[in-house]
Amino acid sequence: MRSYQDPCGIARALDRVGERWALLVVRELLLGPRRFTDLRAGLPSASPNVLSQRLRELEDAGVVQRRALAPPVAATVYELTPRGRDLEPVIVALARWGSRAVPLPRGELSPSALMIALRTTFDPGALSRGRLAVVLDGEPFSVEIARGALSVARGEPEAPDATITTTARTLRAVVFAGHEPRGVEIAGDAALATRFLGAFARPAPA
CATH class of the missing domain: 1.10.10.10 (Winged helix-like DNA-binding domain superfamily/Winged helix DNA-binding domain)
Structure with missing residues (x-):
């Protein structure tokens, strides 16, 4: 090295x-x-x-x-x-x-990169608690929200309040580009899942 x-x-x-x-x-x-x-x-x-x-x-x-x-x-x-x-x-x-660097390169985020992006752009005032399973391109992630903080781990959570199943590309478009949640399947607490999808903000360009 x-x-x-x-x-x-x-x-x-x-x-x-x-x-x-x-x-x-x-x-x-x-x-x-x-x-x-x-x-x-x-x-x-x-x-x-x-x-x-x-x-x-x-x-x-x-x-x-x-x-x-x-x-x-x-x-x-x-x-x-x-x-x-x-x-x-x-x-x-x-x-x-x-996340504030411009211009934004073309290309897709991997599921791991997208979940880390969700963690770094989470608005703690939008959602205070909840447990969700987020399945991206067939890969499950456990999302825990407690006291306004969001944590993510690979794997399925036990007894999630809601499950969101989609692709990394679709979730990125919904969360960061404001697209309609077409192609997003929600099971369980739909209200929680909907609030979760709206709990992230695109940082202002530097």
């Missing part, structure tokens, strides 16, 4: 996670473990070789680790180490800072 050879903490951090794609790999793992194929789907512009290299570098830096799932799954997943999870406030702060 290349190094800045600078003792500053910022430089030492960038020595470990400053290479192209590295922080986006962390983004994809922030909500839970992923297989290599899942990471490829979430980062389609990264070549398999580059993605493999970044994963090796992040493993060497103690940010990412591999884990073998028990049979019958028999798959290997990548997940953040405790030190890797310490990057969460950094990622969230970068997401908030970058």
Whole structure:
């Protein structure tokens, strides 16, 4: 790995996670473990070789680790180490800072990226509590709102108040572009789900 050879903490951090794609790999793992194929789907512009290299570098830096799932799954997943999870406030702060950057590039958000975007643009005055399952492109996420704060994790929540099923593209258009919720399926507490869909704001351009 290349190094800045600078003792500053910022430089030492960038020595470990400053290479192209590295922080986006962390983004994809922030909500839970992923297989290599899942990471490829979430980062389609990264070549398999580059993605493999970044994963090796992040493993060497103690940010990412591999884990073998028990049979019958028999798959290997990548997940953040405790030190890797310490990057969460950094990622969230970068997401908030970058959300105001213009122009907005073309392209779609991965389900993980979209759920992090929801977290960083949530209006705490719009909804104070609730538990929702959000299923994007077949992938479930657990959304918990308590005391005006929103948390997200990969996987299905227990006994959600409402379930929203759609695609990442559709949800992004509804939440951030004000489109009608066509193609959005709601089960359970429809009023809660509707308030949830309206609880996010597009940050003003910087």
